[in-house]
Amino acid sequence: MTMPTVQAEAGPDQEQILTPDALTFLADLQRTFGPRRDELLAARRQRRAEIGRTGTLDLRPETADVRAAEWQVAPAPRPLQNRRVEITGPTDPKMAINALNSGAKIWLADLEDANTPHWHNVIEGQLTLYAAHRRALTYTSPEGKAYQLSDGDLAVPLVRPRGWHLDEKHVLVDDRPMSGSLFDFGLHFFHNAHELLARGQGPYYYLAKLESHLEARLWNDVFIHAQDALGIPRGSVRATVLIETIPAAFEMDEILYELREHASGLNAGRWDYLFSVIKYFRDVGPDFVLPDRNGVGMASPFMRAYTDLLVRTCHRRGAVAMGGMSAFIPSRRDPELTEVALAKVRADKEREARDGFDGSWVAHPDLVPVCREVFDGVLGERPNQLDRTRDEVSVTADQLLDVSSTPGEPTSEGLRGNVAVALRYLEAWLRGSGAVAIFNLMEDAATAEIARSQIWQWLRNDVKLADSGELVTADLVRRMEDEELATIRESLGAEQFEAGRFGDARALFERVALSDDFVEFLTLPAYDLID
Incomplete structure (x- = not known):
């Protein structure tokens, strides 16, 4: 054999x-x-x-x-x-x-x-x-x-x-x-x-x-x-x-x-x-x-x-x-x-x-x-x-499918939170960490999946954010990406930021959150970017 x-x-x-x-x-x-x-x-x-x-x-x-x-x-x-x-x-x-x-x-x-x-x-x-x-x-x-x-x-x-x-x-x-x-x-x-x-x-x-x-x-x-x-x-x-x-x-x-x-x-x-x-x-x-x-x-x-x-x-x-x-x-x-x-x-x-x-x-x-x-x-x-x-x-x-009875609406804070968590998590994942402390929560692949899939769904359903009235668009998401990455860069310092994989993380995030086709699991394209 x-x-x-x-x-x-x-x-x-x-x-x-x-x-x-x-x-x-x-x-x-x-x-x-x-x-x-x-x-x-x-x-x-x-x-x-x-x-x-x-x-x-x-x-x-x-x-x-x-x-x-x-x-x-x-x-x-x-x-x-x-x-x-x-x-x-x-x-x-x-x-x-x-x-x-x-x-x-x-x-x-x-x-x-x-x-x-x-x-x-x-x-x-x-x-x-x-x-x-x-x-x-x-x-x-x-x-x-x-x-x-x-x-x-x-x-x-x-x-x-x-x-x-x-x-x-x-x-x-x-x-x-x-x-x-x-x-x-x-x-x-x-x-x-x-x-x-x-x-x-x-x-x-x-x-x-x-x-x-x-x-x-x-x-x-x-x-x-x-x-x-x-x-x-x-x-x-x-x-x-x-x-x-x-x-x-x-x-x-x-x-x-x-x-x-x-x-x-x-x-x-x-x-x-x-x-x-x-x-x-x-x-x-x-x-x-x-x-x-x-x-x-x-x-x-x-x-x-x-x-x-x-x-x-x-x-x-x-x-x-x-x-x-x-x-x-x-x-x-x-x-x-x-x-x-x-x-x-x-x-x-x-x-x-x-x-x-x-x-x-x-x-x-x-x-x-x-x-x-x-x-x-x-x-x-x-x-x-x-x-x-x-x-x-x-x-x-x-009853198992009664999603519409869930109280609340999408907000700009929620959208920004999804962007912030996804970018930070994916960058750490690409470097080898699958369990990552972000904003006092232990995030893993499951929570990153929620973040990116919500954004994909909000884009396809012309969702307006309840607090700002803005329509969720790819341009809005990219603007938030720019702002979150600038925040991370300021926090880490330029040298440490550049030594990380934030560019790869952003490209991966946009692949699984903004592309026309829905990627079944984000870990599938992510796996191609390691080792």
């Missing part, structure tokens, strides 16, 4: 991960499942085109029996029964150590939206996970500060591979780039599944960007194949699916059913969900035009329907329901801002706990105590709220 070709300069300790046996395992996954993955990506495009023509989306009639039947997913293993606080972040050693030591129950080790797929980052992430699973991870900063894992309980790692849409261009199988999903999962599983089981845990994953139960079925088949190939008992893999696309919201039952031997829960991936709503209904008309990003809260009717349905579906099927991200970054320099923001975080977590969620996400270790306190107050000694089946919840397709 022909080995994969690695088309990248070898980095430190790369040979520890890219062993001949590991590469053979990756090639087998790609050859077995790559063609189905390609077919499902083509099916996504067909479905989006249909929604563009019809302007609507509904439950699948062919899976009505799955929704109506009584069944449950396999019981969760002990490490995944109590998930009241989960911390998310990239897999560089420092961030990983801080997350594992944070006091959270779960660490979402993010190889996707919080990680840019520079080859160095991809390999470093796998090396970090390898060492973390063996409690051997250490890090010394350039300033000489040492980081190490605590001797007590650590957060349980759940690894998030890249979504089905992304390639790993540095590894060719039969002269084609292999799936980024299969690469991330395959390397991690190959090196760590046996070790994790020996330590009383298991190979646990978060699955990103799924859009149908058929994509979940593909993941399930990958899990079975991988377990059988390495002699791992079936059902050892456990996956939590992020419901972060609007088509997936219409197939929650079906997704859990396909993964039922390997499923452990669903998560309300709220930021990607907003992006998906905009993307899928971008050209349907003004009824799907959202106000400013920061004005779309979880109390908006369509978001409320989505989260209520998620809790109801999970608990009916014996799976945990995980709440969404609190992206605020506390600042020791601004205690007043921090106090106000912490109150908002607390209110958000209290809403989720009241609604029946079994836990929630934070992006910073300082938020772990707030989230834990809220869920401790509701759960007490119970590991979760699976007994709250939310039988009173009944959500229709119309």
Whole structure:
């Protein structure tokens, strides 16, 4: 069997991960499942085109029996029964150590939206996970500060591979780039599944960007194949699916059913969900035009329907329901801002706990105590709220699509915020940082997607800004780009600004926000600009 070709300069300790046996395992996954993955990506495009023509989306009639039947997913293993606080972040050693030591129950080790797929980052992430699973991870900063894992309980790692849409261009199988999903999962599983089981845990994953139960079925088949190939008992893999696309919201039952031997829960991936709503209904008309990003809260009717349905579906099927991200970054320099923001975080977590969620996400270790306190107050000694089946919840397709009831309108402040965040984030992404602190929020690819897709949609729907009365035009957006880049230049200084990638970031932003054709994911053209 022909080995994969690695088309990248070898980095430190790369040979520890890219062993001949590991590469053979990756090639087998790609050859077995790559063609189905390609077919499902083509099916996504067909479905989006249909929604563009019809302007609507509904439950699948062919899976009505799955929704109506009584069944449950396999019981969760002990490490995944109590998930009241989960911390998310990239897999560089420092961030990983801080997350594992944070006091959270779960660490979402993010190889996707919080990680840019520079080859160095991809390999470093796998090396970090390898060492973390063996409690051997250490890090010394350039300033000489040492980081190490605590001797007590650590957060349980759940690894998030890249979504089905992304390639790993540095590894060719039969002269084609292999799936980024299969690469991330395959390397991690190959090196760590046996070790994790020996330590009383298991190979646990978060699955990103799924859009149908058929994509979940593909993941399930990958899990079975991988377990059988390495002699791992079936059902050892456990996956939590992020419901972060609007088509997936219409197939929650079906997704859990396909993964039922390997499923452990669903998560309300709220930021990607907003992006998906905009993307899928971008050209349907003004009824799907959202106000400013920061004005779309979880109390908006369509978001409320989505989260209520998620809790109801999970608990009916014996799976945990995980709440969404609190992206605020506390600042020791601004205690007043921090106090106000912490109150908002607390209110958000209290809403989720009241609604029946079994836990929630934070992006910073300082938020772990707030989230834990809220869920401790509701759960007490119970590991979760699976007994709250939310039988009173009944959500229709119309409620999931009721975007027009969201209060608020687009404003010049919202437009400028989108421009400012997108430019800063894309510049950092191109340099290798996928999780970026911007204006006291931890931004990742999902929030940048909202920013650029809102601008694209506002341009196509002749939106007038509520506060200024201006029409959103490409010229207005470019003027704001000029102003934001001038602000950044003044803040950084000319030398540091010129050393960055702001010119590339601007060109990329205009490609994904101002061009006639809508780019499916901004990370696709961005990937061509790195390494």
